[in-house]
Every structure is written in C-alpha cells, then in structure tokens.
Amino acid sequence: EVQLVESGGVVVQPGGSLRLSCAASGFTFDDYAMHWVRQAPGKGLEWVSLISWDGGSTYYADSVKGRFTISRDNSKNSLYLQMNSLRAEDTALYYCAKDQGGILRVFDYWGQGTLVTVSS
Amino acid sequence: AIRMTQSPSSFSASTGDRVTITCRASQGISSYLAWYQQKPGKAPKLLIYAASTLQSGVPSRFSGSGSGTDFTLTISCLQSEDFATYYCQQYYSYPPSFGQGTKLEIK
Numbered sequence: 032e033v034q035l036v037e038s039g040g041v042v043v044q045p046g047g048s049l050r051l052s053c054a055a056s057g058f059t060f061d062d063y064a065m066h067w068v069r070q071a072p073g074k075g076l077e078w079v080s081l082i083s084w085d086g087g088s089t090y091y092a093d094s095v096k097g098r099f100t101i102s103r104d105n106s107k108n109s110l111y112l113q114m115n116s117l118r119a120e121d122t123a124l125y126y127c128a129k130d131q132g133g134i135l136r137v138f139d140y141w142g143q144g145t146l147v148t149v150s151s
Numbered sequence: 152a153i154r155m156t157q158s159p160s161s162f163s164a165s166t167g168d169r170v171t172i173t174c175r176a177s178q179g180i181s182s183y184l185a186w187y188q189q190k191p192g193k194a195p196k197l198l199i200y201a202a203s204t205l206q207s208g209v210p211s212r213f214s215g216s217g218s219g220t221d222f223t224l225t226i227s228c229l230q231s232e233d234f235a236t237y238y239c240q241q242y243y244s245y246p247p248s249f250g251q252g253t254k255l256e257i258k
Contacts, residue, residue, distance in 0.1 A: 076187075076195065076238055076249040092246050093152075126194055136242035137185050139206065141194035 033057040033140040035127045040145030047117050051145055053110040053127030058140075061085070061105040064130035066138060067112050069123035069147075079125070080112065083134055095121075117149045153177050153241050157250035163258040168229045172253045174222040174239035183243035186215055186224045189252075190235045198237075199224065231257075 039051040053065070067079040080101040081090045089101050100113040110127055124146050128138035154177040164170050174184065182202040187195040197206045199215040202222060212227040226233055234257050239250040 075252045076189075076240075078247045078249070090245055131197075131200065136245075136247040137197065137200045138187075138195070138240075139197045139200075141196070143194055 033129065035129065035140060035142035037125065037127050037142045037145035040125060040147045042148045042150060043117055044151050045118060045149055047149070049114045049117065049147060051112040051114065051125055051127075051147070053142060055108045055110065055127075055129070058129070060103075060108040063132070064134045065103060065110045066128045066130060066136075067101060067110075068126045068128050068138065068141075069121075070126070070144070071120075071123045074123075077123075078136075081130070081134065081136065082110070088134070114147070117147075119149050121147060122149045123147060152246055153180060153244060153248055155239055155241055155248050155250040157237075157239055157253045159253060160251065161254040161256065163256045164229055165258045166229050166231055170226050170229060170255065172224045172237055172239075172255075174217075174224070174250050176220045176222075176241055176243075179219045180241045180243035182218045183241055184215075184217070184222050185240045185242065186213075187238045187240065188233075188235045189238065195238065229255075 034056045036054045066081045082101045098116045102111045124144040126144045127142040129140040131137040131139040156175045158173045184202045186199040189195040203215045214225045236252045236254045
C-alpha cells in the first residue's frame with residue numbers, strides 16, 4: 032500500500048524558514064517523480080514544485096521560485112521542501128504527491144498534508 | 152500559464168441523479184486532463200486521467216470526456232459518498248494547474 036506521510040508544518044513568522052518532509056513507502060520511490068501541492072484554507076489546489084526521480088530536474092511555481100527548494104533522498108525514501116522567506120500567502124496545507132509516471136504531472140497518491148501557518 | 156475554469160462552482164443534487172461538471176482550458180491541452188475528488192478534511196483522490204481513463208479502483212459510474220479545451224466529468228448515478236468537491240487539472244504544460252473546484256452538495 033502506498034503511503035505518504037508529511038511532517039514539519041508549524042506556525043512561523045513572516046520571513047522565516049521551514050523544512051517539510053515526506054516519508055514514502057509501499058512503492059519503489061526512486062522510480063517516480065514527486066511533487067508538493069498546497070491548499071490555502073478554504074481554497075483550491077495549487078501545484079508548488081516537482082522533482083524528477085533522480086533529483087536531476089526540478090520545477091517550481093512562479094509564486095515560490097527563488098524561495099523554495101525541493102529535494103529528495105532516495106536512500107531514505109524521503110522528499111523535502113525547504114521554504115525560505117515565508118509570506119502570509121504561503122499559509123496552506125502542504126501535500127506530498129506521487130507522480131503517476133516519470134514526469135507525467137498526474138498525482139495518483141497523496142499524503143494527508145502538513146499545515147504551514149505564516150503569521151506574526 | 153493555462154487557466155482552468157470549472158462550472159458550476161457549486162450545485163445541489165440528489166442521490167441517484169446524473170450530474171455533469173464542466174472544465175474549460177484557456178488553450179488547447181489535447182487530452183492531458185485529470186479529475187480529482189476531495190472530501191472535507193481529506194486529501195484529493197485521482198479519479199480520471201488522460202481525460203477519460205478511469206483510475207484503478209474508481210467506480211464505473213464516473214466517466215470523463217473531452218479534448219482540446221472542453222471537458223466533462225459525469226457521475227451517472229450519484230451515491231451518498233460522491234458528495235464532495237471535484238477539481239480538474241491540466242498537465243499539458245508547466246505549471247500544472249487546477250480548476251477552482253466544483254462543490255457537489257446534497258439537495
């Protein structure tokens with residue numbers, strides 16, 4: 032059974048930093064691209080970032096480019112999101128999501144999310 | 152960036168009804184479209200990809216159609232567990248983008 036478990040979400044002040052983690056199990060982690068997708072309270076879904084199976088390619092939404100960094104450790108079956116220069120508008124539930132294929136950008140499994148609140 | 156627009160944003164229906172949700176892309180996306188279902192407090196669940204291919208384990212009452220810019224998600228006979236919010240998503244180009252969601256409520 033595929034499982035994705037996010038952690039690291041907390042309340043942080045504007046301008047602060049945070050690192051989210053996602054522990055994956057139930058599939059061959061290094062066969063798939065992985066994503067972060069977020070959802071602001073009461074709002075819709077917004078794709079944040081993608082990393083290829085080997086970490087060699089990364090992509091970001093314009094809203095986070097230059098502030099967020101996605102990475103992975105295939106030896107630990109783990110995905111990460113380093114978030115710097117946080118803003119109030121980054122407040123959201125952050126989901127880790129598995130790509131359906133290489134880099135198809137279809138999200139076939141999701142974690143339960145970790146909540147990031149940016150507030151003073 | 153490709154903008155995805157769903158209609159309606161919300162509506163009410165009854166168990167047993169046939170319902171259709173529409174999704175329109177701001178430019179052609181071929182069949183690079185997925186549909187997700189999200190229930191309150193839960194993560195989204197993939198229902199359909201490639202516009203019309205049912206994800207494994209999804210009931211056959213769900214179906215998708217369309218290509219280019221106009222797409223539909225149809226639920227042929229609503230069940231109580233289908234009341235949720237539905238999102239379309241294009242994966243034709245970066246950034247992948249979602250519609251604003253359609254909330255399906257019980258009448």
